Amino acid sequence: MTGGSPRQDYSGKDLMFMKIGIVICDRYKSCADGKCFRAVNNREGAFDIYSKDEPLEIVGYTSCDGWPGGNIEYAPEEMIKNGAEAIHFATGLVVGYPPCPYTSYFRDFVETRYKLRAVIGTHPIPQKYYLVHNALGTWNNDEWQELIKPTLVTEEIRKKYD
Numbered sequence: 384m385t386g387g388s389p390r391q392d393y394s395g396k397d398l399m400f401m402k403i404g405i406v407i408c409d410r411y412k413s414c415a416d417g418k419c420f421r422a423v424n425n426r427e428g429a430f431d432i433y434s435k436d437e438p439l440e441i442v443g444y445t446s447c448d449g450w451p452g453g454n455i456e457y458a459p460e461e462m463i464k465n466g467a468e469a470i471h472f473a474t475g476l477v478v479g480y481p482p483c484p485y486t487s488y489f490r491d492f493v494e495t496r497y498k499l500r501a502v503i504g505t506h507p508i509p510q511k512y513y514l515v516h517n518a519l520g521t522w523n524n525d526e527w528q529e530l531i532k533p534t535l536v537t538e539e540i541r542k543k544y545d
């Protein structure tokens with residue numbers, strides 16, 4: 384652990400980890416990752432649980448390796464060797480068309496198998512995705528409302544990620 388005082392995540396849980404791994408949806412494997420890294424720097428979206436006063440280090444970055452996400456079985460092990468204290472599943476999992484149906488399962492698997500905190504989301508949901516999913520009713524249930532919570536943010540911030 385890199386130290387620092389405890390912080391709280393969106394559910395009020397104390398956090399101290401500052402080394403993280405990121406797993407993206409393979410559909411976006413050619414993504415330049417600009418939004419994720421900007422959000423890390425700005426501590427926006429799912430990264431707003433971390434203090435801006437301390438470094439946040441990405442110690443692993445990979446994709447799920449395509450349907451049905453087999454890389455998630457192994458990738459956290461490599462990230463843990465580099466000191467990862469949490470795994471973030473990229474926002475692409477929740478905003479894709481359709482969103483990844485395994486999102487909850489991946490989170491629960493990482494937390495159960497690796498005893499590692501798994502966070503759904505990286506950068507804020509872009510406003511253009513927010514509008515289409517709202518029109519589709521994609522997230523109109525308790526499970527999805529919970530999954531998008533860390534990256535929902537405000538309209539003003541969502542627009543910065545369009």
Ligand code: SF4
Pocket residue numbers: 407408409410447448449450451452476479482483484485
């Ligand atoms: S939808 Fe899920 S399983 Fe399919 S490529 Fe994306 S993250 Fe992997």
